[in-house]
Amino acid sequence: MTPPPVRIAVPRKGRPLEAVLDRVGELADAASVADDIATTLRYEKGLTKGDHHDARGVYERLAAYSTPDEPTAPDYTLLRDSRVGKPRRIVFDSLTVTVAGTRVELIGREEPFRALRTHEFALGFDSADLVLEEVVGLRPEPLTSIADVNERIDPVDTDVRVASGLGDTVYHTLLATPDAHGSAGVDRAFLDAYSGPVCISPRYERLVEAVLGTAVTEGLTFTYPDADHDEEEAAIADAGVGVYLTVTGSTARDHGLTVGEQLFPSETVLMENQHEATGERVASVRQALTTAPTETAIPPQ
Template sequence: MTAPVRVAVPRKGRPLEAVLDRFAARADATSVADDVVSTLRYEKAVTKDEQTADRGVYDRLAAYSEPAEPREPDFTLLRDARAGKPRRVVFDSLTLDVEGTPVQLVGREEPFRALRTHEFALGFDSADLVLEEVVQLEPEPLSTIADLNDRIDPHDTDVRVVSGLGDTVYHTLLATPAAMQSVGAEELDRAFLAAYEGDVCISPRYERLVRAVLGTDATEGVEFVYPDAGREEEAAIADVGVGVYLTVTGSTAREHGLEVGERLFPSETVLMENQSEAGGEDVQAVKRALAADADETAIPPQ
């Protein structure tokens, strides 16, 4: 039997759901993908005390992870970071057929780093992690996923982005009307931020990302500040006056009196390859199948 192509994927959350959607379309696996998503959503609700389980976590895990066929998923337990550190059921593995090639999805806490250490040839993770870890900071802003590879130092990593999956939310510029008036800005865009000097409220884990998407020229005269622990980001930005935060509709930001400005960079799940590990024809066949019909976030061939 041909050894499966191993693909690193997130263990839970929106990125894993985006990956499963892509495989459901490429591997005739809609039913099993739906089962994994519904199981993990239920387990998330239990972990957050939004739902009460009728049996213990080990009993649930045993019921989930007794695959009768190769196409059934395995799950595992992970210690959650929430108060009390409960054990949470997360995705572990699943083997599917992608256009004649067996593919094993393997859950990892940090798929991007697993590719960087050459454990996998292919993997999926958030584009945000690529910005946070390997893109070079330059005077000009970075605004599209298609430009990511041009900012990766080839001496730093062999990992490159292949395409985005389209599960897009945006890092968006937010500001109060008073902050806009302070520099005479009519539009809340990059030009406003270039003219603005003062505090900009962001999540601390996104500082390097924000510097990359704004460009080092625009961040001159800007001081990054962070929300207090447990404080809603939009409320903290409203207090500071200017900030960058992930938005879908911007409704929560508007409720706090903020203007919703330019979408600075898409935050979405991306397919990546480690170029030094991806030379096999089976790996390339899987990559082509998963990147087929990709949207505008597809990366030109290297």
């Protein structure tokens, strides 16, 4: 009897899913399929945002993307988007490929990390940010690298550990106006001496506390962007100091901000539930997924 596939939880959309598709596409000789999925989801994102129009309804498009008679073709599903009016959005559902001689089924989940925490999966991909928000312990000293994340996870809290990063790195970066930082460099030393508001995304409060360390955050007051700000960089400029995910920093500079120290990498990571990740087939898939040259090294646990 054919053994069941190794199931891996993956995000349903966005940059982390594209990073996963790139990695799996290389390993499974499925680069064209991975590219088709990414292209389809970018197109659907544009429709949801109103950037372009399609005369077909959402169910008609969903039917056009689906090929149920092809077992290795991708499947899609619908979600309610969080935008005004809550439009229905087509997102990734599943794809079956072969990795290291083993059938692997990528399963879309809104929160892959939580699906691993509840023991639904042995392996999964998600943003390292969510691990910091959920289970990484807060300490006086800062957390500076993904390689140190596992050491901060209390084994009583979860069986999930980070296995490797995919290298799709952008950074949580310290930003400040010239009035706020003066002649000082925009780095951890500046923030350690600074007292006052620091503008961050509300979903990242615990992450920022972990990255900066509680010894630094004791003197800070977190503020958050409100409806008057179309861009978070504008809110940070009003506050004077902030932490935000940046790629080039060009938008920050457009708002008069100095782009400072890169505090922590935001990266898609492969995770494993150590209680569930047993057996040779799971081990071979995990090994294949963690040996690409772009990986972030994680100390063995």
